[in-house]
Amino acid sequence: MNNQSDAEINITDSAYDFIRVVWPAIKSKCGGGELIPVETVTDSKFTKLLDIKAGIDAWQLHRKNGVRSLASRIQWGCKFKSFTQRASVISGAETEIHKRLKTFKNKNGYLFPYLTIQAYLCMPRREGEFIYACIVKTEDLYQYINYRIENNISLDRQINPEDGNRFDIIWVNALKKHGIKVHEVESEKWKNS
Secondary structure: OOOOOHHHHHHHHHHHHHHHHHHHHHHHHHOOOEEEEHHHOOOHHHHHHHHHHHOOOEEEEEOOOEEEEEEEEEEEOOOOOEEEEEEEOOOOOOOHHHHHHHHHHHOOOOOOOOEEEEEEEOOOOOOOOEEEEEEEEHHHHHHHHHHHHHOOOOOEEEEOOOOOOEEEEEEHHHHHHOOOOOEEEEOHHHOOO
């Protein structure tokens, strides 16, 4: 019997597919190096804290330059040139967008992923092909989100029909128009889909 929650299954599937297909596709755009999933280097309680408190899903080990932290989000069965950030959940718990904004504004050295990676894959999970990924410096992403909030420019908000949670969508083109560098990697097979 599987005792994992839907959220835990999503995290496990996402980590698996990030290692399996996303990192090989985007590695060169991120500067190369070895991917070290958070769960392989820390105990389970600390792994959960890194994810929940700092949004860190993996470490990028570059033997010459050092180590940096990565945040990843994977969606299956679709492709949008965007980053999505959970804006509210039915439970009322604090979401990633609120936690990252708090860290971004605080500037007291608290951990923050260096890069945020959003990837889209074909279904099924753990078997689907890579379609597209976008990569941005997390600080740049949250500078943009904060700018929109402070200037009362709403983000595109969608509701997940499966669980009722709300997501803010940050479009790659909007980031680029704002002067933010975003790297994109797209599978040749799925380019025109």
